[in-house]
Amino acid sequence: MTAAALSRSFFFMLRWILFLGLVGLPVFGQQGRVSLAFEYPGVEVFLGETITVGLILQNKGAEDQSVNVRVAEKPAGWNTAIKSSSLTVTGVYLPAGQSKTLSLEAAPPLELRAGRYQFRVEAQAGDLDLGETFYALVRERREQARGTAGIGLTTAYPILRGSSEVFYEFSLELENKLEEDTVFDLAARGPEGWEINFKPAYEPRYISSFQLRAKRSGKLTVEVKPPAGARAGEFPVAVRISSGAAFAETTLTVVLTGTYDLAVESVSGVLSLSAQQGKPARLAISVKNTGTAPQNHVGLFSFQPENWIVDFVPDAVDGLASGETRQVEVIVTPHEKALVGDYSLELKANGEKVSKPIEFRVTVKASSVFGWIGIAIIVLVIGGLAVLFRWLGRR
Incomplete structure (x- = not known):
């Protein structure tokens, strides 16, 4: 083999090595940018006790990440949730270089035997899938x-x-x-x-x-x-x-554990509202905790026509005790180019283990300015016709 052939072969192999290296770099970076781990991968508890264990998510990369989390595997009859404080979460925003500690809560069923139980939590960040397994040894206490x-x-x-x-x-x-x-x-x-x-x-x-x-x-x-x-x-x-x-x-x-229920009602008892294009209209709703368990956080949400604005005052109800009622003001602003007619507006209160909607009919009316303009046009038309008839009569 000549020196020129050897040189060509060497550069050909070098190009392949560089290509494979560049292709492989994103893969290795992808694998190492987010990590998932239980604070305690195994615990011992007695029958009847609820398990709470820390779940650590860490972003080791240079870019912020949104991570979806879920309980992928649990024993039959157990109630599980991934929480941050009092909120049940399904996703976490992780800034670059930072970590977040959530908690896995697992409540056992009423009829449970001592033994070893397995739980698995999975997380997804972009095209990266992670999974961790947690074991609980449940013992009998006499x-x-x-x-x-x-x-x-x-x-x-x-x-x-x-x-x-x-x-x-x-x-x-x-x-x-x-x-x-x-x-x-x-x-x-x-x-x-x-x-x-x-x-x-x-x-x-x-x-x-x-x-x-x-x-x-x-x-x-x-x-x-x-x-x-x-x-x-x-x-x-x-x-x-x-x-x-x-x-x-x-x-x-x-x-x-109590029961979880909510009641959402119109304070006035009327489920309709009149509004004008581009102008805010107000209504009031009441949120009542009709269950026996307290509601630590009740989120308020709306499903309105496109380009409409709906605001809640306050924007959430926190610390709602059993039997307690709170009033919320709702400010509805139709789009400035909304057509005259009736529209459906759904409001929803989302509490712990319960969600209750209420629906209103919003009637959008034309602005009064257009009414006066219409009257003026009619007057001008009538006046013009009167002048025209008089002029024709003289002839």
């Missing part, structure tokens, strides 16, 4: 009762959670450590208005006492029913089982 040596009382599930619309059943194991058969008195004290009853395990009838043979154990069920509309929170139920001087006490807890 609550040991207080009392004397003659009675043993334990429960595997001292905390149950859910809404106020269901009843809760706690399973207790009672042990008679006395030397003789004993009848035990059953008593419980809970929040005012709550209904609490004892039942033998797997039997429907209610009881107020329970007999156990000496050195034997048996199972009881404590049925707890909250009143309708009970507020969200933690509610203790004190249980006492006794026979003579021997007794045992334990505390059960019901965690009510």
Whole structure:
């Protein structure tokens, strides 16, 4: 091979190396510009506890990024959300060189067994896909009762959670450590208005006492029913089982998540509004929290005709307690070239786990200036005709 041929081959290979290197550079840069990681990839919790773990997003690149996040995998029955403070988020804006910490919240179902559970969160930034897996080891916690040596009382599930619309059943194991058969008195004290009853395990009838043979154990069920509309929170139920001087006490807890509902209404009761082209018109709506759980943030949104402007005062409702009502002023400005006629305007209040719309009919009327101009034109036409008839009459 001649020197010229060797030279051509060398430059040909050099061009290919440079080409592959340039093609590969964006790929490596793309892979390293955004990272996703759990603050704690594995945790241990007890049955009935809600899991909250940090989720770290970091932009290592030189350009700002918009990152979409979602829970891609979760165990059956679990309720999950990715949050920032009280907001549930699906996307994050990450300036170049900065990081953002979100949180994954996972609430277990009512019926759950101890074990290892897996969650997966995925993120997407442009054409870059990321994914991280998180594991939770759920353990059983047995609550040991207080009392004397003659009675043993334990429960595997001292905390149950859910809404106020269901009843809760706690399973207790009672042990008679006395030397003789004993009848035990059953008593419980809970929040005012709550209904609490004892039942033998797997039997429907209610009881107020329970007999156990000496050195034997048996199972009881404590049925707890909250009143309708009970507020969200933690509610203790004190249980006492006794026979003579021997007794045992334990505390059960019901965690009510509450119900989520909103009502959006027109303050005037009228669902129509008159407006003029390019001029603001006002109406008032009320937002009421009709659920039992508080609404930390209620966003206000509008769906209006193109080029219309709709403003809310205030632009959101924060800290809305159960049963509380707030009034919001809505300023509607039709486009200055809007045609005369009726239009549909939908307003929506988006709270936690609930969204409620309300629809108004907006009638756009012509400006009064055009009315006066029309009257003037009619007067001029009539006057012109009168002058014309008089002139023709003289002839």
